[in-house]
Amino acid sequence: xxxxxxxxxxxxxxxxxxxxxxxxxxxxxxxxxxxxxxxxxxxxxxxxxxxxxxxxxxxxxxxxxxxxxxxxxxxxxxxxxxxxxxxxxxxxxxxxxxxxxxxxxxxxxxxxxxxxxxxxxxxxxxxxxxxxxxxxxxxxxxxxxxxxxxxxxxxxxxxxxxxxxxxxxxxxxxxxxxxxxxxxxxxxxxxxxxxxxxxxxxxxxxxxxxxxxxxxxxxxxxxxxxxxxxxxxxxxxxxxxxxxxxxxxxxxxxxxxxxxxxxxxxxxxxxxxxxxxxxxxxxxxxxxxxxxxxxxxxxxxxxxxxxxxxxxxxxxxxxxxxxxxxxxxxxxxxxxxxxxxxxxxxxxxxxxxxxxxxxxxxxxxxxxxxxxxxxxxxxxxxxxxxxxxxxxxxxxxxxxxxxxxxxxxxxxxxxxxxxxxxxxxxxxxxxxxxxxxxxxxxxxxxxxxxxxxxxxxxxxxx
Numbered sequence: 001x002x003x004x005x006x007x008x009x010x011x012x013x014x015x016x017x018x019x020x021x022x023x024x025x026x027x028x029x030x031x032x033x034x035x036x037x038x039x040x041x042x043x044x045x046x047x048x049x050x051x052x053x054x055x056x057x058x059x060x061x062x063x064x065x066x067x068x069x070x071x072x073x074x075x076x077x078x079x080x081x082x083x084x085x086x087x088x089x090x091x092x093x094x095x096x097x098x099x100x101x102x103x104x105x106x107x108x109x110x111x112x113x114x115x116x117x118x119x120x121x122x123x124x125x126x127x128x129x130x131x132x133x134x135x136x137x138x139x140x141x142x143x144x145x146x147x148x149x150x151x152x153x154x155x156x157x158x159x160x161x162x163x164x165x166x167x168x169x170x171x172x173x174x175x176x177x178x179x180x181x182x183x184x185x186x187x188x189x190x191x192x193x194x195x196x197x198x199x200x201x202x203x204x205x206x207x208x209x210x211x212x213x214x215x216x217x218x219x220x221x222x223x224x225x226x227x228x229x230x231x232x233x234x235x236x237x238x239x240x241x242x243x244x245x246x247x248x249x250x251x252x253x254x255x256x257x258x259x260x261x262x263x264x265x266x267x268x269x270x271x272x273x274x275x276x277x278x279x280x281x282x283x284x285x286x287x288x289x290x291x292x293x294x295x296x297x298x299x300x301x302x303x304x305x306x307x308x309x310x311x312x313x314x315x316x317x318x319x320x321x322x323x324x325x326x327x328x329x330x331x332x333x334x335x336x337x338x339x340x341x342x343x344x345x346x347x348x349x350x351x352x353x354x355x356x357x358x359x360x361x362x363x364x365x366x367x368x369x370x371x372x373x374x375x376x377x378x379x380x381x382x383x384x385x386x387x388x389x390x391x392x393x394x395x396x397x398x399x400x401x402x403x404x405x406x407x408x409x410x411x412x413x414x415x416x417x418x419x420x421x422x423x424x425x426x427x428x429x430x431x432x433x434x435x436x437x438x439x440x441x442x443x444x445x446x447x448x449x450x451x452x453x454x455x456x457x458x459x460x461x462x
Contacts, residue, residue, distance in 0.1 A: 027070050027155035028210035029290050031148070032282060034066045035218060058124050060140050064117055067151045071113055074151070074158040075106050081158070086165040095388040098400065102157070105403040108410050109154040115413040116147035122422035132427040138229040143420050145222040145351060146409040152215035153409070156208040157402035160395055163204040201395070206289055206303070208398055212405075213282040216314070219351060220275040223321060226348055227271045230328060230336070231264050233426070237335040256335075263331055270324035274317040274352075281310040315356040322352050338426040343419035347412055354408070359401060366390055 042059040081087045082103070091099045120143050123136045238260055241253035285307065329345045369380050369390055381387040392400060 025070075025073055026207060026210075026290065027074065027152065027159075028207065028214045028282070029286050030070065031066065031152065031211075031214050032217070032286055034063070035214070038063050038066075058127065058140075060120050060124060060144060063144060064120070064147070067113065067147055070155055071109060071151045074154040075109070078106055078154070078158040078161055081161045081165045084165055087161070090161075090164050094396070097385070097388075098396075101403050102161075102399060105157060105406045106154065108403075108406040109150050112146050112150040112406065112409045112413050115410075115417070116143060119143050119413075119416060119420065119422070126422050126427070135229065135427050136422065138225045139420055139422070141225045142222045143416055145219055146412045146416070148218045149215040149354060150406055150409040152211040153402045153405040156211040157399055157406075159204055159208050159211075160399050160402070163201065163395065164399075202304075203289070205394065205398065206285070206307075208402075209307070210282065210285045210289060213278070213285055216354070216356070217278040217282045219354060220271075220278040223325075223348065223352060224271055224275055226344075227267055227325075227328075230339075230341075230344075231260075231267065233339055234260060234328075234332045234335055236429075237337065259331070263328060267324045267328050270317070270320040274314075274321040277310065277314045277317045281307070281314060284310070311356060311360075315360045318352055318356045322349055322357075325349060325352070338424065338429070340419065340424070343415060347415045347419050350408070350415075351412060354405065358404075362389065362397070362401075 038059045041062060120140055123140045123143065126136045127133050127140075238253055238256045241249055241256070244250055244253070288303065325345060325348055329341060333341055365386075369377060372380065381391060389397070389400065
């Protein structure tokens with residue numbers, strides 16, 4: 001077949017595995033498929049119905065089981081790699097702070113999972129008691145985010161650490177044992193092996209990044225739920241003002257309703273743009289890396305270029321989403337009584353910065369350093385911590401970033417315990433009913449009506 005007619009991604013051209021390599025489960029693909037299934041489960045199954053036992057099959061439990069399987073798998077792979085001789089040798093040339101940071105990350109992942117699971121259980125118990133089902137449902141989806149993101153970060157780290165340890169050990173023709181800092185540039189004996197090793201590294205890095213893109217997808221969904229909940233609460237608060245006995249208060253409410261409509265449109269623009277970018281990026285990357293495989297000799301550059309374009313779009317979209325959240329907070333802060341909006345908005349801003357924004361800052365710093373003259377670059381290298389980070393190889397930096405995200409997820413979990421308590425008064429405010437509660441009330445009314453309308457003596461009368 002002529003090479004011009006070949007697809008850029010060819011199934012039969014998988015680069016040969018390196019010696020001692022261990023195949024790994026594709027966590028990004030598993031979670032992506034799992035999220036699609038859970039989305040349909042949430043929409044179509046009867047867990048909301050107060051009169052059935054489906055309430056015990058809340059979709060959040062299914063997601064936690066899936067995340068638990070992925071977490072245990074990632075921990076097992078990481079520990080297996082760390083206990084190997086090649087794993088122990090991989091720390092030799094890294095900065096002194098790198099080893100304790102990475103070795104503490106699995107503990108952070110477990111802590112995140114336990115904290116999120118405990119808080120989710122509190123909200124689900126409130127749902128089982130028929131208390132503000134819709135509002136607790138949205139809160140659950142927000143509280144779940146650190147657990148989902150932490151599991152993906154742990155799988156990304158385990159995958160790359162497998163790559164590091166598989167590059168350790170004696171190489172042909174007298175190559176010295178490879179250190180972690182030199183594994184990215186390691187050359188094997190033959191040109192074909194070198195190309196294969198480079199393609200394998202690209203494949204591992206791409207699948208590692210895909211873990212985060214699926215995490216970003218769930219992050220965008222959680223932001224959507226947060227925006228929907230917040231705007232519903234603001235709308236209900238303003239609607240209450242329209243029934244005030246004070247004419248001035250009613251006039252103020254009318255003006256606020258117009259302002260709310262405008263701010264809502266702006267907010268949804270940023271949130272939906274962010275969600276669409278995340279869906280497209282995660283889906284496209286998973287398709288290319290799962291059902292096709294990059295040829296070892298071609299088109300990794302093209303793949304990386306397309307992903308960089310998605311990354312640029314995502315950075316703009318995430319910045320827009322953060323700004324829109326700030327606009328809603330600053331405009332309607334006083335109309336969210338009992339909601340404790342400040343802490344909730346702070347956690348959302350930090351969470352949204354996970355996607356694209358934080359990593360983009362490091363990329364900008366690296367690019368800026370490359371433009372400096374030699375003396376200035378040497379000075380930058382001597383800056384504590386920052387200098388070490390900017391000199392990490394691509395694989396090492398991704399390992400650092402994985403660990404950093406896990407520690408940040410711990411911070412978000414702790415903030416969620418105060419910001420998203422299941423026992424705040426606003427959940428039970430009868431004047432603030434959301435769409436889910438209204439649907440439940442309407443369905444129950446329909447079920448009662450035949451009984452109430454039945455004539456006495458009929459089979460349905462009580």
